[in-house]
Amino acid sequence: MPLTFPKEEYMQKGHSACAGCGATLSMRYVLKALGPKSVVSVPASCWAVIPGEFPYTSLNIPMLYTTFASSGASISGLREGLDSQGKEDYNVVAFAGDGGTADIGLQGLSAAMERGHNVLYVMYDNEAYMNTGIQRSGSTPYGAWTTTTPVGIKRDYKKSNKKFVADLMIAQNVPYVATATIGFPEDLERKVATAKLIKGPKFIQILSPCPPGWYYNSSDTIKISRLAVEANVFPLYEYRNGKLTVYKPAKTVPLRDYLSLQGRFGHLNDVEIGEIERALEERWQYLLRREKD
């Protein structure tokens, strides 16, 4: 059977990620699509720890660590610095978590995209501050348990909706915006390859399940990532030249199939699940309307 995927590896074995980590697969796939002429900037996040302690590095391309809020600015500086030396053909990539993107880094991201640098910003979305131990972020979905939305006797789970940063980027009319997930690696790889060919700012949000943070068995990472799309929790779409294209899953599953695998949703009752399902359906219809525009 021929490989459906580039064989070259730019992420190494021996990294320090948790077993079954979705964020490592995100990095692995993104770099496969980009190739060796790339540099990645990483803010405070799991990925600042995954390569392990000095003097180790786990990428075959240069990786620049930066302060939490600085990904957007860092890739701007890398881009202009390389361009000023005639290195326009190198890919400059930010690889930031959802906290570093939806929360503390949003201003810098928005500004970098607005300035129009030829850069790719990848948000690996594991839906909470996993590196610090599962605190809620703006990208944590409605209903989820985290250590700062601990449910308790007052049922204090996360009571606000997930901030979809990709939607914000579309609102800013970023030339290329996409959502992807590691359960569909060929789709992810194609989107990164598409982004690579576009000169200008690009943004890709990759749902990257986290076994300890979402409370599931590490072997289920890929399964959960696929279910997120099929249960309509994380729709896949692509925005290019002002046109939105929404992926319609070949197979759809009830929301419960997705939630029941994860401890972070274990407290939800049928009524609450029903409410979430309605909200997700509403967002799905909204995306379809936008696609028609």
Place this chain on the structure above:
Amino acid sequence: MVIVPVAYLPTSSKELSSWRTSRPVIDYSKCTRCAICWKFCPDVAIDLSPDPSLSAPNDRFKALEAPRIDYDHCKGCGICAEECPFDAIAMVEEE
């Protein structure tokens, strides 16, 4: 010369087998060499190389690149076993 905080040593030189509580074991007689396990391995701990000495469901598969678990770097997450469409990988508890 000053000490710069730049790390150059590849992590592939590290050994992480102690992280694992169970190990994936491939039953090559069921393995079609589809490489799905390789594709989904978060630890890049499955190598692909042809090895005609391994068994296979039929001779045609023997010539293809076969997955081989790198037990020095496998953390035993079990994704390969979960995703293998031919049930050719089993998770076996480490002693």
Place this chain on the structure above:
Amino acid sequence: MESIQASRRIMTGNEAVATGVKLSRVKVISAYPITPQTTIVEELAEMVANGELDSKFIEVESEHSALASVIASELSGARSFTASSSHGILYMHENLHWASGMRAPLVMSVVNRAIGPPWNIWSEQTDTFNQRDTGWLQIYCESNQEAMDSVLLGYKIAENKSILLPVMNMLDAFTLSHTSEPVEIRSERTAYDYLGDLDLDFKLDFKNPGGYGSLLGPDGPFMEMKKDMRDSMYNSIKLIKREISNFNDQFEANLPGLTENFMMEDADYALITTGAISSTAKYTVRKLRAQGLKTGLIRLFFYRPFPGDDILKAVRGLKGLGVVERNVSYGQRGPTYEDVVSSLYGKADVPVRNYVVGLGGRDIRVKDYEKMFENLVETDGGMEWINVGVT
């Protein structure tokens, strides 16, 4: 009389900084506007727009991003520059540490301005004195000439392979930034020869990829790296002196050493100052000398590394030394005072006093310096804050 205007032009401190940046052939500029730094950024944007300066200009959305972006561009191998002031410097604070820790030889020009509340756009040095422990070398300019020269000198020192730490050069808000005075424009040719191209051994390398600024545990060389930064800064004094004298030779300039001793040879009483307020202090020293009081002045051109030994040499035999601070520290004497006293401790028997002046742009006049000298002579020990309240 030598013709003043022969090779000089009248320019503001901010224009002088921008000219220094141009002479340094900076490749990437990233800055966010803040009064009174704004005209530096405007001038540089103009130079780039007119093709006078072949540089990328990033119009960032914050000072935090300004510094983050030039750290990245510098490490990519492109000489980079930023400028800020006041709250902008405070907003940068974590990245100031990141720049020095990454050993990025940046230069940043800072127009010294007060910190709120209440809002105040006028001169004061608290913004950069707050950054004395961030691993940046600090140069305080007395004139627009120094504002230009210290950019070139700054890169030369920062990029030295045994230093590799960033440099901030300071100019006082309005007193230099918006004051026009004659400045000698350094020759482009000499500047190019003097500075050369940025040659960073550890810049981003795609053939030998590294992790820049990776994680380090308690047993890793974290502490060793911090000690190395401290050593690089501390041992840079000799090197800086050599670079300054080299600068003076090549440009026929007369920059002082890390300190400038003004009429110190036979002085009985002296003040220590930083920045543009030193000029009025010198004027006062001359005036009091004419009246028979043997006064003198030590100006700190560099504050980091701290030139303690130079001060020790200069103060021997003084009957009184006053340390003038245009910054405020709460709960302890001023930072310069602490540094001076610790440099003299057990080595010089000179009474040292501390004077806080000119916060929030309050004008510092000859009579204020006269009061300080008067206080030094009387040694009544009672005066610390100058020109405060109804007096």
Place this chain on the structure above:
Amino acid sequence: MYEIRFHGRGGQGAVTASKILAMAAFLENKWVTSFPFFGTERRGAPVTAFTRIDDQKIELRSQIYEPDAIIVLDRSLMKIVNVTEGLKSDGILVVNGKSGNLAETSRYRIGFVDATSIALRNGLGDPSHPIVNTAILGAFAKVSNIVSIESIKTATAEMAPSRKKENVNAVQEAYEETELN
């Protein structure tokens, strides 16, 4: 050392005037500094700027409290600001105004010039915002002997941001039309 203080309103060009005057003296091989008292004021608010001229390098960097000359770009300011505060007893006062009847300032050497009319005649600004800064320098050259009218014209030609010829004309016309007390 010769010290000059300018009083104007935001938008009239007092700061530029202080720079042009410094440049004119610089052209005569003098050391100079010029600086504004930079406020947060916007257009219309009272503005102060300073110029120092000396044969030696200038060390004094405080504001000017006892000027040798005061230049007033807008006579209406004299009602709200004590413009002559600290002016030396043998000092010079240059006022943008039609006639010279300022009893309380008669001890100074005073020059009056209708810089507003001259500016408008030369197309500098408009009636609500005449740009009088170059014309008033022509008057200063007439009243003082610190810098020559030629140097002021040269400095004006170099530093006026636009309408260079009109500005130089305004300097010359003001020089000719200034009335001394």
